Amino acid sequence: MADRRRIKDFVISHPGTDLIMLVLAPLASLWAQRAGFTVDSPHDLLMGTSTVGALVLASGSFAATMVYGSTVDFMVIARRRFHRELARNWRSILGWCFTATVAPLLAMLAPSIAVPTALSCIAMLGTKFVRSLFWFQYTLTLDVASASTPRLHEMRPADDLARRRKG
Numbered sequence: 783m784a785d786r787r788r789i790k791d792f793v794i795s796h797p798g799t800d801l802i803m804l805v806l807a808p809l810a811s812l813w814a815q816r817a818g819f820t821v822d823s824p825h826d827l828l829m830g831t832s833t834v835g836a837l838v839l840a841s842g843s844f845a846a847t848m849v850y851g852s853t854v855d856f857m858v859i860a861r862r863r864f865h866r867e868l869a870r871n872w873r874s875i876l877g878w879c880f881t882a883t884v885a886p887l888l889a890m891l892a893p894s895i896a897v898p899t900a901l902s903c904i905a906m907l908g909t910k911f912v913r914s915l916f917w918f919q920y921t922l923t924l925d926v927a928s929a930s931t932p933r934l935h936e937m938r939p940a941d942d943l944a945r946r947r948k949g
Contacts, residue, residue, distance in 0.1 A: 794871075795864075795870070800874065800906065800910065803902075803906055803908075803909045804905065806905065807905040807906075808898050810901055811901045814897060815897070819897070821897055824890075824893040824897070825893070827896055828886035828887065828889055828890050828896055828900060829886070831886040831900045831907075832883050832884075832886040832903075834904070834907060835880075835884075835886070835907055838879050838882075838907045838910065838911045838914075839876065839879040842872075842875045842914040845914040845915070845917055846875070846876065846914070846917075848918055848921045849872070849917055849918075849920075849921050852921055852925060854924060854925050854929065856927055856928040857924045857925065860920075860924060871917060872917075875913055878906050878910050879907060881906075882902075882904075882907045882910075883903075885899055885902075885903055886900060886903055
């Protein structure tokens with residue numbers, strides 16, 4: 783059980799592990815070509831992939847906003863404690879989603895690479911979508927945990943201002 787947790791923690795804090803999907807997608811593409819899989823309209827495939835990329839990019843942006851916009855105590859502590867991991871994850875999620883959205887549009891210039899490009903982009907978008915869902919769920923979990931944890935004293939919005947004036 784501890785080994786599984788350690789592997790999970792490693793994968794969560796190192797988004798570079800998602801690049802394994804970029805290696806597997808071209809292999810799937812080679813298999814598809816050998817199996818005789820053809821695409822009647824490579825432009826439609828690439829436009830669809832780019833559209834899905836835009837949707838994943840939008841949902842990833844929303845999840846990032848949830849993580850960085852949350853003001854609950856536990857999320858503030860998590861952002862302070864894990865700022866490197868969070869920044870690395872969100873740069874990876876948003877950067878690769880943008881790349882996987884633009885790459886199919888560029889691949890329209892060379893229809894012969896439509897299938898490998900689409901498969902690679904779909905694999906990366908799926909991986910980054912799962913990663914952004916993890917962080918979204920993490921934020922919601924900390925929100926619920928923070929709300930259900932009793933406080934020693936109730937903080938009001940004006941408390942912070944009162945401390946600043948005295949100091």
